[in-house]
Amino acid sequence: MPTKDTRTRRQDVPNEGDGGVFSQQWFPVCLSSEVAADAIRGTDFLDGRVIVVRDDEGVASVLSAFCAHLGVDLSVGKRVGDRVQCPFHFWEYDSRGSCVATGAGDRVPRDAKLFRFPTQEMYGIIFAFNGETPLYELPRYPVADDSLVFKAGALDWVLSIDPWVISANTPDLAHITLLHDFEMVNDPYQHVEWTDHSMTFPVQAKLPTGQMWDVHAGIYGTNYFFQHGEMDGRWFGWSTPFGIPNPGQTKVYYIIAAQPLDGESAEDTDKFLDYALGVEMHIASQDMPVFEGIHYLPRNLTRSDRVLARFFEYVRRYPRAHPSAAFIR
DSSP: OOOOOOOOOBTTBOOTTGGGOEEOSEEEEEEGGGOOTTOOEEEEETTEEEEEEEOTTOOEEEEESBOTTTOOBGGGSEEETTEEEOTTTOOEEOTTSBEEEOTTOOOOOTTOBOOEEOEEEETTEEEEESSSSOSSOOOOOSSOGGGOEEEEEEEEEEESSOHHHHHTTTTOHHHHHHTSOOEESSOGGGGOEEETTEEEEEEEEEOTTSOEEEEEEEEETTTEEEEEEEETTEEEEEEEEEEOSSTTOEEEEEEEEEOOOTTOOHHHHHHHHHHHHHHHHHHHHHHHHHHHHOOOOOOSOOGGGHHHHHHHHHHHHSOEEOTTHHHHO
16 A cells, blocks of 8 residues: 655645655755765665765765666665676766666667766765756855864654745744744844745844844755854854655754864864754754644734745745656656
8 A cells, every 4th residue: 555645735835746846956865974985875865766976086976876777776786996886787887877887898878877966065964956957056154164163963753744844934933932932132024035046034032041143044945944143142053954855754954063262172162062053952842843743734824924925935936846757766
């Protein structure tokens, strides 16, 4: 019996995978630490399967997982130099996904190739763009990368909702003051900026745990919460990109970043990272019981939902495609 898709029809806000297409955005696929130099990491992605490998220079590539010969899952193959070798007939693929040799020595068929997703590795996470050409750049913190100390990780569980449902928490400004009990200093409603692929706004607030925040927060694509600014006068960055291991599922990744203070020891910087991570995880923990059983229905909206209502329209119009469908399924 097929698995039932329990996602509620959300009054024309499309589910990921509806009509066989997905949002064209950067999705986290795995942590950088999960892909060793000579490894082949296989993982579910969108409505299929991919592998993640590195070339001789350490550059990561996300490729469709199934051999172009007879469809063997290449994650059970092996590395031969910087190539991926199929375990069945020893066909070999380079980091661009091109078949460069067959085990029998036959001529390589013209169409023997894997789908290579646009791939970027940033802040300890490997991302793949759902498309042939990225529509926008991944957001970067407004400080030099080499000045950052950061930690990246992923939550252990997978949520049975689409990423945009979690992202909708960010433009749901009323829940920030009600559920999370933020004491707002500014009015974020007055400063929301929209582009074709993002929405952002400044937040100045006192948290119930006492910290003062002066941050810039927002959503990129429909699946990437990105925030940076000051907590009690010290700069930090916090991001939660959301992956799709399967339709109707969300895998939550996170990045916490800081800059060492002058004269600060590595141990003290690490303590600040853990402190900031604890603050963010506490906020997230308040949302998790809601996400576990929500049937998200954007109806009966009121004036305080006006930014959220615009976000729903943003999600409705967001570009969708699935150019890898014939390769990853």
